[in-house]
Amino acid sequence: MATTQRIGPYSVVTRLDTSTSAHTSAPVQPPAPERRFIARSPDGDRTVLLSAPLPKADPGRFMAEADTSRYLLGPWVLPAVELAAPGGEAWHARPYVPALPLPTALAVNGGPLPERTVLALAVALAEALAVLHGQELAHAGVCPAAVLLAADGPRLGCFGAVRAAGPDGVPRWGAPGLDAASLPPEQAAGGQPRPLGDVYALGATLAYAATGHTAPERGELSAVLRSLVARCLARDPAHRPQLSDIIGELAPDSRTAVPAGDGWLGVGWLPARIVAAVAHQSASVLAAEVQLSP
Template identity: 60%
Template sequence: MQQPRRTSARQIGPYTVITRLDPTGPGALPVPERRFIARTAEGDRTSVVSVPLDGVDSARFLVEAQAARCHLGPWFAPVTEYAEPGVPAWCARPYVPAVPLPTALAVHGGPFTGETLRALGLCLAETLATAHASGLTYAGVSPAAVLLAGDGPQLTCFGAARAAGPDGQPRSGLPGLEPGSLAPEQATGGRPRPPGDVYALGAVLAYAATGHTVPDREELPSLLRSLVPACLARDPAARPRAIDVLQTLAPSTPGTAPSPTVIDPGSREFPLPGRVIAALARQSAEVLAADLPLPTGS
């Protein structure tokens, strides 16, 4: 996370920006939204506030923001506020200390392994399976859409592919869409459907395990060596369902049914590497200590 600054008192709706959430510059992965950590003037709410990228239709952005008020389980970050029509578009989610997956890998010093990978896959597959069972297509899964918090991932950027470009028009090359996470049928303008979410899930797991979204099979750990290529199949009909991914990743012991999660729902302990946990603690302290200027007229 960038260091909070006392200058640059940008206002987004009722919020004053503390800092930008995502890294920028050469090598940074595309992010479908501009995301900021921001606080209301009264100090009663700190949120992750998103605004559309240049070139994204604000009306479509707000439609997806309103749809993202749904509840898809503990690993989804729902939108709780959004702009009224007629003013610059924005939406907000409650803030918890969290870093985007690309930042987490950079802090960790390389890809994730072992139970961190399994837990990440389980949580994201559970969220997508819940969405698909509700008749929803997420259409926004990518490495940058995953925020890692102390108690697990938070999936954001709901509907990013739909907001970026309407059905029937190619989405390949549009700003904010990570090409390795965009299913071929969506890249050519097809309507987002659940198999496209599974493709994106495979790309995210590949990224978490190797540092890029389109790996060679030999680069993948044994846990993902068969699963990720199946998710990344060019034919949507050949991909597993999200519930299949969940069942494949769930650990089991002989004579018992697979567990749906490796995380105790009561403790919500997520196996994050130590350097990522330290980064979350630093971010929390910096946000709490941020000295924001008073609004004009105060």
């Protein structure tokens, strides 16, 4: 009988980022900036999304960013709720939400997402980042793999997991296996993460959702997405839109940016294949929980 993998006190049920090579028509998946698992607590009572740093990443930086994430606000973020004890193996846990990483969702869908889904992502992620910036923080790790698609809306994770401290203490793009296409040019040049850098990364992530890659040709995007993505990907941060402008353009009549019911995240916001895959994940995890329970 196979030995159950354990990380900290948790028993791993499955990896969150799974290979979908069987979907030969799907886009190539950009890497995740951390190792992510669905896991169970020792008493079999709780299911969590558990993250650990990549093998060559700085565990101290990883844990510092995870600690900061505990204080993040907003409905579309997944802050850490439990951290590894100091001096031990680095990991952090968040409440489990049945969801697919954005690259996996494209693979399951067999290609890019519909415009409605991408626009819903734009509004929800812009709202999440606006709240974060209001807390005087920058995410610094927005990329396709950082976005999880759940039935009721997206979740944004991987807060700062892409950062690694340089010799002068300035956070730099240094951890292994990361999606450098989402990195703002000013941060690639060694600058500190800034809110307008998150806007650039948001544009690259939306481009990926709509086309399967982060630097699409103009003809690959609809008119509304072409304008939005192009402005977000401006090399000069001063030419990028404010998050409030993005929300105002796409949800002008909404006080909360993403209302329930007939809003962007209403029924049908996700393609049927992705909805089915999320439901299958939830059922599979439930079945595995029975086996792992004491």
